[in-house]
Amino acid sequence: MRCQRGGQGGEKYTDTGDSAAMAATGLSATLDGMANLSYATGWRKYLWLAAGIALAVAGTNGEWAIPLAGWVFSLAMMRFARSSGVWIGSAGVVLGYCVATVVLVAASGSLTVPPILVGCVLLSLLLSVPLLADRLLCTRLPVFAATLVFPATRVALEFLLATFSPLGTVFGPLATVQSTNLPLLQLVSVTGVYGISFLMAWAAPVVNAVLERRAWRAVAAAYVAVLGLVLFGGSLRLALAPSPQTVRVAGISVSRDAEQRMHGLNNFHTPTLTPEQKPVLRKAFAELTDDLFARTRREADAGARILAWPEAAGVVLDDDYPEFLRTARELAVDKHIYLDLGLAVVQAGDPPTRDIAVLVTPDGQIESTYDKAHPVPGMENLRPGDGRVPVAASPYGRLGHLICFDADFPRTARARADIVFVPSNDWPGVARTHAADTVFRAVENGYGILRQTSNGIAIAVDAYGTPLARSDYFASTEHSMVVSMPTRGTRTIYGMVGDVFAWLCVAGAAGLAAAGVLRSSRS
Structure with missing residues (x-):
């Protein structure tokens, strides 16, 4: 079987042998002969693969993220896959994702143990599935339907990873490199982060259809119309956004001098908490x-009405925890402030610590205590909390809090609040990654976020993702961030209906695959 140019920019398949000879070639030869639609041949097609790998490193939510690269790296890999036989194309795509994923994880400083390397390979295999589905189905479906295979499958995979794996949205969604594109960002208030991923993934088969001259005018017109409508609607939403009252909020991180003094006093490196260790640890944590x-x-004396600490900023022994809370409550009453405290409580037994956020009200009450729900896999030994975001009414709107990695899980972050605090503690290799991902939770749910962090990038955004403040822990000696936060959020469609769009993509991906198989069996 060979692919020939047909009239009107289409293709036709001409049988060059009898049916018995064709059947004898087996499944491998049948698949390898299909969908060679691109014009790159020989070694030239590997240029597309090389470009796809390089662009994937820059087009993923890492420290080298380039927003435009996120739109085009899938296009390049798809050109390679469609220019190759099924087995070579599949191997190239899997290899490309493996290289890009390992480079990104190594750059983040997380590639430290063999299980993480194994996880990179497994993640790469999963991320390759949407391109492989496109490779197998692109000639088995009508052209417009074929362009939907890749975006629907990609979103389905992103959603299932974020919902049922311990990774959340850290390395999954294409959309996460678009956190600064405010008109486009408004789409997530309807579809969640997955709507932007769909648009970005859809660009690859649309452009390939244009390059292959396969009913490209209608396909391109549909894509441009949808993208234009999304950008216009997002711009309109931003233009009509109200201007609510604000409250002065300060994010407080520990000074480097205090950290150095603490490390100088704490010489214990064992997780076992013994009586002789306690006096030394108590003095160091103080x-x-x-x-x-x-x-x-x-x-507070400068006028801040809400003060927020980073994740595990204060470290206290379990024995000293009541006394610590008494001091915090007295301070809140004295200054008439709300305190959102990120704390690590060191305790005997397993796990050795609790990672919590505590909200103290101006009348000295403990409004809520929240345990981190999603410990970082392979790095944190914690007993997870229930993941229910506590929300408290206040004169400054409804206040809630998550902790660091929890904000990478859209389902966990769903809450009806006005301001959500995300105390965090990063490291240089993931500083941009986590800060960018948090912006999507604000727009999805219609609340402002203050993410105060140690060893990372602290940010504050409003309910539309508009940047309000930013502080790089590594580029400043002053680790306080002061910002005027809106006291009212907004209702969003996503906040009401949840992941309906993502589930539709799951159903759509399954339906397109079934349709492709059915059409193939009939032919």
Whole structure:
């Protein structure tokens, strides 16, 4: 079987042998002879693969992210896959994703143990599935339907990974490199992060249809119309956004001097908490809490009504926890402020610590205590919390909190709030990644976010993703971030209906695959 140019920009398949000879070639030869639609031949097609790998590194939500690269790397890999036989195309795509994933994870500083390398390979295999589905189905379906295979399958995979794996949206969604594109970003208030991923993935088969001259005018017109409508609607939503009242909020991180003093006093490296360790640890941890309380008082005196600490900023022994809370409550009453405290409580037994956020009200009450729901796989030994976001009414709107990695899970972050605090603690290799991902939770749910962090990038955004403040822990010696936060959020369609769009993509991907198989069996 060979693919020939047909009239009107289409293709026709001409049988060059009898049926018995064709059947004898087996499944491998049948698949390898299909869908050679591109014009890159010989070694030239490997240029598309090389370009796809390079662009994938820049087009994924890492420290080298380039928003435009996120739109085009799938296009290049698809050109390679369609220019190759099924087995070579599949192997090339899997290899490309493996290289890009390993480079990104290594750059983040996370590639430290063999299980993580194995995880990279498994993740690469999964991320390859949408391109492989396109490779197998692109000639078995009508052209317009064929262009939907890749985006529907990609979104289905992203959604299932974010919902049922411990990775959340860290390395999955294509959309996460678009956190600064405000008109496009408004789409997630309807579809979640997956709507932008769909548009970005859809570009690859549409452009390939144009290059292959396969009913390209109608396909291109449909894509341009949908993209234009999304950008216009997003711009209109931004233009009509109200201007609510604001409250002065300060994010407080420990000074580097206090951290150095703490490390100088703490010489214990064993997870076992023994009686002889406690006095030394108590003295070391006091360096952190004293510094935090002093900075909190300073910002409260300067006019901040809400003060937020990063994840595990204060470290206290379980025995000292009641006394620590008493000090925090007295400070809240004295300054008439809300305190959102990121704490690590060191305790005997397993797990050795609790990673919590505590909200203290101006009347000295403990409004809520939230345990981190999603420990970082392979890095944190914690007993997860229930993942229910506590929301408290206040004169400054409804206040809630998550902790760091929890904001990478759209389902966990769903809450009806006005301001959500995300105390975090990163490291240089993931500073941009986590900060960018958090922006999507704000727009999805219609609340403002203040993400105060140690060892990373602290940000504040409103309910539309508009940047309000940003502070790089590594580029500044002053680790307080002061911002005027809107006291009212907004209702969103996504906040009401959840992941309906993502489930439709799951159903669509399954339906397109079934239709392709059915059409193939009939032919």
